[in-house]
Each structure stands twice: as structure tokens, then as C-alpha cells.
Amino acid sequence: MKSSDLNKGRTYFYIVILFSLAVLAYSLWILYDSYTAYLEGRTGNFYMGLVIGAIGIGLAISSLTTLRKRIIMIQTMEPRTVTVEFCNKCQYKKIRKFKKGDYVHKKTKKCPQCGTNLVISEIYVEAKKKS
Amino acid sequence: MQNLLDFTLQLGLLGSGDSTTGTMISTLMYLTFIAFIFFGQKIQLYTMLWSVGGTLKKLDFLRTEVKKLTLETIKEIGKPKEDPTPKLNSLLEHFLISPVNLDPAGIVAKFDHLLDVREDKFKNDVKMIAPAANKVQINNLENLVESSLALNTIYRIVRHFYLLSKKTSSFYLILQLQMILPLVMQEAEALQGASQAFAQGQPIGDGIGALVASKFMLNKKKRKVKKDVVVSETKIDGRKATVLKAEGPGGNVGKPGDAVKQIIKEKKGKVKLIIMIDAALKFEGENSGEISEGIGAAIGGVGTEKFKIEEVASKYKIPLYAVIIKESIQDAISPMKKEINEATDKAIERIKALIKENTKKGDTIIIAGIGNTIGIGQ
Numbered sequence: 001m002k003s004s005d006l007n008k009g010r011t012y013f014y015i016v017i018l019f020s021l022a023v024l025a026y027s028l029w030i031l032y033d034s035y036t037a038y039l040e041g042r043t044g045n046f047y048m049g050l051v052i053g054a055i056g057i058g059l060a061i062s063s064l065t066t067l068r069k070r071i072i073m074i075q076t077m078e079p080r081t082v083t084v085e086f087c088n089k090c091q092y093k094k095i096r097k098f099k100k101g102d103y104v105h106k107k108t109k110k111c112p113q114c115g116t117n118l119v120i121s122e123i124y125v126e127a128k129k130k131s
Numbered sequence: 132m133q134n135l136l137d138f139t140l141q142l143g144l145l146g147s148g149d150s151t152t153g154t155m156i157s158t159l160m161y162l163t164f165i166a167f168i169f170f171g172q173k174i175q176l177y178t179m180l181w182s183v184g185g186t187l188k189k190l191d192f193l194r195t196e197v198k199k200l201t202l203e204t205i206k207e208i209g210k211p212k213e214d215p216t217p218k219l220n221s222l223l224e225h226f227l228i229s230p231v232n233l234d235p236a237g238i239v240a241k242f243d244h245l246l247d248v249r250e251d252k253f254k255n256d257v258k259m260i261a262p263a264a265n266k267v268q269i270n271n272l273e274n275l276v277e278s279s280l281a282l283n284t285i286y287r288i289v290r291h292f293y294l295l296s297k298k299t300s301s302f303y304l305i306l307q308l309q310m311i312l313p314l315v316m317q318e319a320e321a322l323q324g325a326s327q328a329f330a331q332g333q334p335i336g337d338g339i340g341a342l343v344a345s346k347f348m349l350n351k352k353k354r355k356v357k358k359d360v361v362v363s364e365t366k367i368d369g370r371k372a373t374v375l376k377a378e379g380p381g382g383n384v385g386k387p388g389d390a391v392k393q394i395i396k397e398k399k400g401k402v403k404l405i406i407m408i409d410a411a412l413k414f415e416g417e418n419s420g421e422i423s424e425g426i427g428a429a430i431g432g433v434g435t436e437k438f439k440i441e442e443v444a445s446k447y448k449i450p451l452y453a454v455i456i457k458e459s460i461q462d463a464i465s466p467m468k469k470e471i472n473e474a475t476d477k478a479i480e481r482i483k484a485l486i487k488e489n490t491k492k493g494d495t496i497i498i499a500g501i502g503n504t505i506g507i508g509q
Binding site: 079081098100101102103104105106122123124125126 | 332333465
């Protein structure tokens with residue numbers, strides 16, 4: 001993914017987070033306001049504020065949770081292709097990032113332990129572990 | 132805030148406001164309800180058109196990205212002197228007309244011929260736009276162009292039905308399109324993943340059959356047989372095994388049907404068992420990398436290679452066994468996942484067990500690893 005795309009994505013995430021937090025704060029304030037209305041005996045305003053506040057809090061929390069889920073999903077889905085280099089003689093194994101030109105059974109450099117050629121035994125994608 | 136609440140109360144939503152405003156709102160609500168009764172389907176149609184339109188934009192984005200990647204890879208590897216865009220655009224609109232099936236006798240040979248012509252044309256065109264690419268890179272580029280072509284075709288089909296529904300205001304047409312769109316999008320996203328793999332030369336899920344076969348071929352003498360297939364002779368528990376797979380590490384599926392036919396002819400039909408290993412579609416709820424065994428020719432595609440293998444096996448009465456590694460359609464065309472890669476050793480064990488159970492020492496067997504061998508040598 002290009003860095004400009006990543007920046008666009010980041011800006012979008014920040015905007016959504018800020019908006020959701022603003023809605024959450026405003027809804028909490030409405031709730032507080034309705035509580036004051038209740039103490040003052042303005043029952044109509046109390047119920048109205050209660051409903052609007054609850055809806056606002058629900059929407060903000062739902063938006064933030066969805067965003068969190070998306071972030072986790074993207075992090076887990078981000079593929080990491082690894083190449084496993086293996087020494088058939090001394091069983092030395094090295095796991096590294098996949099490089100263009102790698103293929104299974106390709107002979108690579110010398111084994112640091114016994115000096116025979118290392119062979120690429122596996123290339124696979126593993127999902128990024130959750131931190 | 133207080134003003135807002137007072138205003139809402141005045142609207143009569145809580146029943147304590149001005150009665151004229153309340154009546155107005157009630158009338159508006161009734162009118163909306165009546166409008167929904169008469170124009171509900173129309174409203175639904177426009178909602179669906181809007182939703183499909185959004186997905187179509189996403190599809191357009193995917194196909195543009197893959198096309199961009201294809202162009203960049205062609206320029207990077209092939210070092211063309213002229214701009215490859217017009218030729219690539221023409222390749223992306225390429226099509227194959229299936230042979231007539233009114234009289235199905237002999238259709239397989241006709242189909243096979245057309246597929247050969249198509250493959251040769253594709254390879255030659257890719258060679259033309261990427262003159263500096265070697266054989267392996269040509270195969271990978273060809274696969275990349277194929278995935279770009281597939282995405283382009285999906286986009287064109289979806290756009291066709293979207294515009295047709297819009298033009299005819301057909302609720303049922305757009306409904307069908309919207310119903311299948313999630314599956315179409317899954318495939319489109321997988322094709323985008325595949326294009327990354329083809330550009331990099333990474334093994335894909337479909338290559339698991341070839342990967343299993345390649346493990347039997349390690350450090351053995353190899354020879355090339357019919358169209359892009361390599362063969363090795365090895366011994367497994369005292370049995371003479373002829374192992375074959377498409378020639379890697381370039382993106383290639385070869386013609387295993389022709390290869391199996393040739394090997395059986397060379398052995399004068401004295402083959403006791405054919406085992407085919409391939410990736411197969413899993414059902415939802417099953418895990419990727421699970422292994423199953425069964426009877427028959429485990430090979431996908433249009434069916435020409437399957438036909439050849441079934442034909443030769445039945446001619447010489449050779450038992451045909453299949454070992455399949457389960458994966459989703461997305462896994463099959465995406466870079467190979469860890470769990471699929473880990474199925475290799477288990478599949479080898481299954482194959483060895485099958486050989487032991489069904490043949491005697493000294494018997495000759497054929498092991499055919501089927502699938503795209505991109506990123507897998509031998």
C-alpha cells in the first residue's frame with residue numbers, strides 16, 4: 001500500500017474517532033442536563049434528554065467499537081510472507097522476510113553452521129500476530 | 132441545549148406542545164406511510180442501486196490497482212521500449228469462444244486446441260510487451276495479466292447488470308445482482324491478492340499439489356515431458372514412483388493430462404496406481420489445510436485434462452486415487468497460507484499410506500501434483 005493511501009486512511013480514522021468522542025461528550029452533557037431538569041421538576045425535558053443522551057452514547061460507542069474491530073481486523077489480516085531457509089545436513093533453520101526471486105527448493109547461501117548450501121524449504125503467509 | 136429541548140417539546144413529540152404542529156407532524160407521518168405503501172419497491176430499487184453503485188466503485192478501484200501493478204511489473208521486469216498500455220488494454224479485453232456443443236462428440240479435443248492457441252497467444256503477447264523477461268518471469272507475468280483480465284471481466288459484467296437494472300428500473304435484476312455481490316467481491320479481493328503474489332512470484336494456495344509432488348522430486352533426476360510438465364523417478368517403500376508436476380518456479384499449470392498419458396504409454400500400461408494431489412474447495416465450517424482422500428481425477432479447469440486422465444486410466448484399468456487439500460476459493464488464488472503449507476507433510480504421509488495399502492513392492496505408480504507451481508521449484 002502506498003504511503004499516501006495510508007495517510008488518507010489514518011486521517012479518516014482520526015476524523016471518525018474525534019467525531020465519535022465529540023458525540024459521546026455531547027451526549028453525556030445532555031444526560032447531565034436532563035438530570036438537572038429532573039431535579040428542577042421539568043419531567044418532559046428529563047425524558048427527552050434521557051432518550052437523546054442514551055441514543056447519542058449508543059451511537060458513539062457503536063462507532064468506536066466498530067472502528068476498533070476494523071483496526072484489529074486490518075492488523076490481523078496484514079499478511080507477512082516468510083521464507084524458511086533450511087540446511088538438510090545439520091537441520092539449521094532460518095526464517096526471514098520473503099524477497100522477490102525466492103522460490104521453494106532454491107539453493108541460497110552457505111549454511112553458517114556446516115557450510116553446505118541452504119535450501120528454501122517453505123514460503124508462506126502468516127497473519128500478523130495481535131500485539 | 133435548553134432551547135433545543137424546548138423546541139422539540141413544542142413540536143409536540145411528547146404530546147404537550149402546540150396541537151397544530153403536532154397535527155402537521157402526524158399528517159406528514161401518515162403521508163410517509165402511504166408513500167411507502169405505493170412507492171416502497173421503487174425506494175428499495177434506488178437504495179439497492181445506490182449500494183451496488185458503491186460496490187461497483189470498489190470493483191473499479193480494485194481493477195485499476197491491479198492493472199497499475201501489472202503495468203509497473205511489466206515495465207520493471209520486461210523493460211519494454213514502447214508503452215505497453217495499448218497492448219495490455221487489448222489483452223484485458225481478450226475472450227475465448229467455447230466450441231459448439233450441439234454435437235458434443237470430440238468437443239474435448241476442440242476445447243483443448245482452443246486453450247492451447249489462447250495460451251500461446253497470451254505468452255507471445257506478454258513476451259512482446261516484456262522483451263527482457265526470462266521464461267520464469269514470462270510465466271509469472273502471464274498469470275498477472277490473467278488475474279487483471281479476470282478482474283476486468285468481473286467489473287464489466289457487474290457494471291453491465293447494474294446499468295441494465297438502472298435503465299429498465301428492474302427491481303428483480305438488481306436484487307439478484309445485490310444477492311451475489313458479496314461472493315463476487317470476495318473473489319475480486321482474492322484476485323487482487325493473487326496479483327500481488329504473481330508480481331512477486333510467491334507460491335499460492337492452489338500450488339499445494341505441486342508442492343507435495345516437488346518434495347518427492349527433491350534431488351532426483353528430472354526430465355521434461357508434454358507441455359511444461361517435469362517428471363522424476365523415485366522409490367517409495369520399494370515401489371517405482373513416477374512423480375510429475377508443472378515446471379516451476381514460474382506461474383504454470385502445465386498439461387498433466389498429456390503427461391500422464393505419455394508416461395502410461397511409455398510404461399506400456401503397466402501402472403498399478405495413479406494418485407493425484409490437488410487443492411479442493413472446502414465447505415464453510417471446514418478448516419483450510421484439512422486433507423481428504425477419495426477416488427477420481429483431482430484436477431480443476433475446464434475439464435480437458437481431467438478427461439484425458441480418466442480416459443487413459445479407464446483404458447488400462449488403472450485405479451485413480453485423489454488426495455485433496457481443502458481450502459477456500461480465496462485461499463486458492465491468494466499467497467499460500469501457513470496452515471495450507473503445513474498440510475504438505477500430512478499429505479505425503481497419506482500418499483505413502485495409500486501406496487502401501489493398494490500396491491505391492493516392485494509395482495509402478497504415478498503421483499501427479501496438480502496446480503499452479505508459481506514460486507515452487509522442483
